[in-house]
Amino acid sequence: MTKIAAMEEGQDLAVRVKGLTVAFGAFHAIDDVDLEVGGNHLHFLIGPNGAGKTTLIDAITGLVPYTGTISVGGRALARMTVQDIARFGVGRTFQTATVFERQTVVQNLDIALRGGRHWASLLTLRREVPERIEEILEIIGLAGHADELAGVLSHGQKQWLEIGMVLAANARVILLDEPVAGMTLDEREATGELLRRICPDRVVMVVEHDMDFMRRFADAVTVMSRGQVLVEGSVEQIQANQQVQDTYLGVAEAV
Amino acid sequence: MKKTMSAVIARRDRRVAGPGRSSWILFAALAMVLALAPMVLNQFNIGLLAKFLCYSMVAIGLGLLWGRGGVLSLGQGVFFGLGGYIMAMHMQLADASANGGSGVPEFMSLYGNGHVPGWWLPFRSGVVTLIAIPVVPMLVAWALGAAVFKRRVKGAYFSILSQALVAAFALLLIGAQTSTGGSNGLSDFTGFFGYVLNDPVNQRSLYYLVLIVVLVMLLATGLLMYSRFGEVLLAVRDTEERVRFLGYDPASIKTAAFVYAALLASIGGALFVPVAGIISPSDIGVTPSIIFLLGVALGGRSTFLGPVLGSLIVSIAQNSLSSAFPSFWSYLEGALFIVVIALLPGGVATLVPSIRRWRRRVSGAPGARGGSRASQTDAVPEASAGELVSR
Numbered sequence: 001m002t003k004i005a006a007m008e009e010g011q012d013l014a015v016r017v018k019g020l021t022v023a024f025g026a027f028h029a030i031d032d033v034d035l036e037v038g039g040n041h042l043h044f045l046i047g048p049n050g051a052g053k054t055t056l057i058d059a060i061t062g063l064v065p066y067t068g069t070i071s072v073g074g075r076a077l078a079r080m081t082v083q084d085i086a087r088f089g090v091g092r093t094f095q096t097a098t099v100f101e102r103q104t105v106v107q108n109l110d111i112a113l114r115g116g117r118h119w120a121s122l123l124t125l126r127r128e129v130p131e132r133i134e135e136i137l138e139i140i141g142l143a144g145h146a147d148e149l150a151g152v153l154s155h156g157q158k159q160w161l162e163i164g165m166v167l168a169a170n171a172r173v174i175l176l177d178e179p180v181a182g183m184t185l186d187e188r189e190a191t192g193e194l195l196r197r198i199c200p201d202r203v204v205m206v207v208e209h210d211m212d213f214m215r216r217f218a219d220a221v222t223v224m225s226r227g228q229v230l231v232e233g234s235v236e237q238i239q240a241n242q243q244v245q246d247t248y249l250g251v252a253e254a255v
Numbered sequence: 256m257k258k259t260m261s262a263v264i265a266r267r268d269r270r271v272a273g274p275g276r277s278s279w280i281l282f283a284a285l286a287m288v289l290a291l292a293p294m295v296l297n298q299f300n301i302g303l304l305a306k307f308l309c310y311s312m313v314a315i316g317l318g319l320l321w322g323r324g325g326v327l328s329l330g331q332g333v334f335f336g337l338g339g340y341i342m343a344m345h346m347q348l349a350d351a352s353a354n355g356g357s358g359v360p361e362f363m364s365l366y367g368n369g370h371v372p373g374w375w376l377p378f379r380s381g382v383v384t385l386i387a388i389p390v391v392p393m394l395v396a397w398a399l400g401a402a403v404f405k406r407r408v409k410g411a412y413f414s415i416l417s418q419a420l421v422a423a424f425a426l427l428l429i430g431a432q433t434s435t436g437g438s439n440g441l442s443d444f445t446g447f448f449g450y451v452l453n454d455p456v457n458q459r460s461l462y463y464l465v466l467i468v469v470l471v472m473l474l475a476t477g478l479l480m481y482s483r484f485g486e487v488l489l490a491v492r493d494t495e496e497r498v499r500f501l502g503y504d505p506a507s508i509k510t511a512a513f514v515y516a517a518l519l520a521s522i523g524g525a526l527f528v529p530v531a532g533i534i535s536p537s538d539i540g541v542t543p544s545i546i547f548l549l550g551v552a553l554g555g556r557s558t559f560l561g562p563v564l565g566s567l568i569v570s571i572a573q574n575s576l577s578s579a580f581p582s583f584w585s586y587l588e589g590a591l592f593i594v595v596i597a598l599l600p601g602g603v604a605t606l607v608p609s610i611r612r613w614r615r616r617v618s619g620a621p622g623a624r625g626g627s628r629a630s631q632t633d634a635v636p637e638a639s640a641g642e643l644v645s646r
Contacts, residue, residue, distance in 0.1 A: 083503055098494055098496070122483045123479075
């Protein structure tokens with residue numbers, strides 16, 4: 001098993017995508033996309049259905065084959081397996097929160113904490129809750145639910161737990177796929193605050209449909225449409241852009 | 256970082272994972288009953304019980320592999336057989352050389368050319384044999400696991416593959432009559448590492464050896480189940496992709512569990528030989544491999560003590576019923592399998608919580624509507640399987 005060294009503190013984290021094309025047969029889900037996402041701010045990736053947003057996350061995390069290059073912190077990710085990319089420090093969440101439902105919140109986080117560590121660390125019993133997990137429980141606001149089964153958590157709490165697992169796995173690049181879908185207003189607010197908290201010294205990219213949420217929390221936005229990048233910029237720039245209004249924002253607002 | 260005293264205490268008080276007190280009491284009771292059994296059983300029955308305990312070793316490994324890892328192996332007979340045949344080869348050679356013998360096992364002169372095949376020779380050495388019993392099956396399981404799980408073969412496909420493997424292994428043994436004894440297998444052993452096998456005192460010692468091995472296996476497996484490895488294994492069973500995205504290779508995790516189960520099965524097979532006095536293809540083929548599973552399913556595959564208890568129950572039932580009603584047993588066996596899988600997927604260990612839920616449902620407790628009912632039957636039995644026996 002090749003050992004993948006995780007990214008270091010303070011290292012350049014930027015995700016650089018060049019000439020990325022993901023083809024499913026003749027259909028190009030992503031067509032020659034260039035993109036750079038830097039650290040320390042909340043980067044939103046928006047666009048109508050079928051724009052290729054989730055496919056982009058899939059490509060970065062090694063789930064789908066592609067042409068072009070994707071690098072994180074200067075290291076090319078092509079040819080790395082899904083688990084090696086994760087060990088390197090790229091974490092993701094899913095549209096439907098994917099947690100280990102039959103295990104407790106602490107167990108979920110502890111499994112994440114040990115991903116990519118030496119196998120011998122698996123042959124131990126958990127005598128107490130590791131300090132790092134206590135910290136994460138505070139960050140994600142689930143300290144009061146530490147010993148509950150993940151399966152009984154609410155939809156929003158599961159999303160937070162999944163974000164916590166990505167933090168526990170020591171991800172420096174965090175890709176979130178529609179984290180606030182199906183959340184109440186309060187939960188969205190809490191999620192936004194949470195993302196703000198985890199931003200420093202990390203790259204956080206959020207794929208999102210919710211325009212209000214985007215306006216409220218985005219530091220930078222990339223708009224995708226039909227597999228291509230339409231425009232990039234701040235929230236104001238995006239909102240002012242006629243093309244974006246035509247293809248997307250106007251529609252969303254009308255709805 | 257400063258922490259208040261109460262926070263530290265709360266941290267320590269948080270229940271750590273592990274079998275609960277009730278299962279330790281059950282474990283102690285089981286150990287006691289099995290330790291005292293020779294006082295009341297006659298020599299024949301002591302031998303039978305030792306044989307059943309050897310089978311239960313396979314079940315203990317399967318409990319981890321299937322119950323926690325979700326890997327349903329229908330081919331544990333391969334590993335039981337590898338351990339058994341390695342031990343049997345050594346015992347045959349040792350018997351043949353004892354008391355100035357020719358050094359050639361009798362069946363080889365009977366069916367073959369009277370020469371010991373080259374690949375038998377290493378097993379003249381007791382040390383090589385004792386090393387080979389754990390190492391060979393673990394290597395086989397590792398190679399197989401690495402090849403199969405890395406290619407993401409899983410579920411029923413893996414089960415079918417493992418069954419085909421055990422069928423092929425049995426055929427191979429039957430076909431090679433001059434070197435493996437064919438369908439007769441290897442039998443008529445007189446000594447076991449210098450001890451005379453039909454001496455009642457030695458028989459009893461052998462029983463205790465088997466019992467100690469079973470108890471050690473139970474403890475080791477219990478610890479593994481509740482170790483971080485056990486948690487990851489459960490996570491792989493439930494949500495393999497999430498585990499991968501956390502930096503684990505699920506194939507390695509499953510392979511490790513498979514190798515462990517192979518080790519236990521092999522030791523079971525190796526001890527089975529001096530206990531039963533025979534190993535033949537019919538002890539390791541497709542049917543025995545399924546019966547290993549029956550005990551595990553019956554007892555509760557994801558629990559600490561379910562597999563060993565289920566396995567012992569099935570062995571005892573099979574022994575008493577198949578002698579009383581020879582044709583009846585196979586039907587009962589099939590029916591038992593169906594009943595357990597269809598009605599009690601968590602095994603007997605979940606019987607009490609299942610009945611409780613059923614009574615609640617019948618009494619029409621509020622909230623037991625269609626939707627929640629579906630999710631109950633789907634998800635809860637597994638979880639409560641853990642609760643009853645293992646907590």
